[in-house]
Amino acid sequence: MDTSTSVTNGSSLQISQFTLMGLSGIHEWQHWLSLPLALLYLLALGANLLIIITIQHGTMLHKPMYHLLGILAVVDIGLATTIMPKILAIFWFDAKAISLPECFAQIYAIHCFFCMESGIFLCMAVDRYIAICRPLQYPSIVTKAFVFKATVLRNGLLTIPVPILAAQRHYCSRNEIEHCLCSNLGVISLACDDITVNKFYQLMLAWVLVGSDMALVFSSYAAILHSVLRLNSAEAVSKALSTCSSHLILILFFYTGIIVLSITYLAEKKIPLIPVFLNVLHNVIPPALNPLVYAVRMHKLRLGFQRLLGLGQDVSK
Template structure:
């Protein structure tokens, strides 16, 4: 008898825990995959913590754009930490078991952080739109109060729309199968094990994706289309170059983020044909953006570079030389 099944029929769940099977087809060398994943996780933690410390420490960075960037750094730390410790435990120690409650919490956390990241990219796009298209009105529109209100709105909206995802998953009846062909608790992977119908889950997931992801992505690209139109109307080549340089780092990250989401969604739909690809892309999409975001911002933003040097004590050395 399977020891993971409950011995009583009074419990709502007959299955007492899920088993995360890891990445099917590559079990023999997933230990090697864990090394670059661990390095990416450490990079994500270190770089984003450095951004948080630097923005807090440097008065010149106490601006709305950098405040949104600090929120993005905190979200990236949360997203990576939600999944990477468990994945590394599976790869290194074969710790595949996860309780039902922990699994549903992970679903909630992953969805919350992913939607928060999408919302922050929208806020950054709006910030750049106002700064470039309405520079004179920028100080009166994008204020500290604006940042606080936008952050509260993101938290409330994501809370109200994200919580039903794990709640609906927890309402399903898991009576026999408990092996998730993944190394994290994806909503699709968990609900596919349910013994009863999951039509309402699929309907809500589709609605959730369109309401949050679709609307955010649409507004982001509309904002940058308006920015591009405004920039191309500038008579000064230098002003055009400066405006495009300001937006380039944001646009690189936004394009990568939404492209990855679209690719993951399409591969999930075709998961039966390539069972390894969706789980692997899900893992990479949860750890690469947190590691990539601060790197791109550092390379493209001179103010951050100089501030990093001061915080790390390198500024004095450079000036002495």
């Protein structure tokens, strides 16, 4: 470790910055890899901004389901912007250094946006369940307060301890993070003191937030499927399933990515590059592809795009 990255803290050294090593082992390919990543990032920004503007201007889209899609678009922009500029700076300019406060801020942003995305998918599942199975109770349950508490407030507060606990650790020797971003486990593994509390809270957060969200999401869609299959009308069944299909595609993609990442981390010591690469892709591909799924699967939103771009009629008519 370069001694210029350390400061004295009592009788020991405290590093003042971390070094993000990027994709170790394929540095000669990083410039080429940065091109599709940059295109995906630009696609994520443009497509999600289009989603937000379309929902804002389409009066027929001012409903909880579309508000959730708008929040998801904001979260996708935030998640991609949290990591991609720094990754591209590493690939293009070899700007690997990152200060401790910047690193801890990135840890919080990644956890917050990631958990908010999971919370949004839970709200989507509840929204469809109430709309299909309990339609008379829909206005009293699916409110702006419900959406705010389930997506923003819960995840914003519960993820605060993650960077705080990381910042309380003492980093005295190693400062090289084998990643393109400041992952919590990657950072705290460099600490010179005990990290049991950090690991415990990380595990608890995974189970309490993402794990419970996943279970509730699939339970909601199982209940929806059970309910619609009992309908005698084939048209009603088709309409209900069509309404849920776009959400279910996004949800399956999101949680499948989590499961794949978890499995690859088990083999990290043998193939350390794969978990890092998949983690980067999981943070940039969904924000780029989510709007495409909306555009293909949701008729009113597609009409909203056409009106906004001057290609169709007003969706409010």
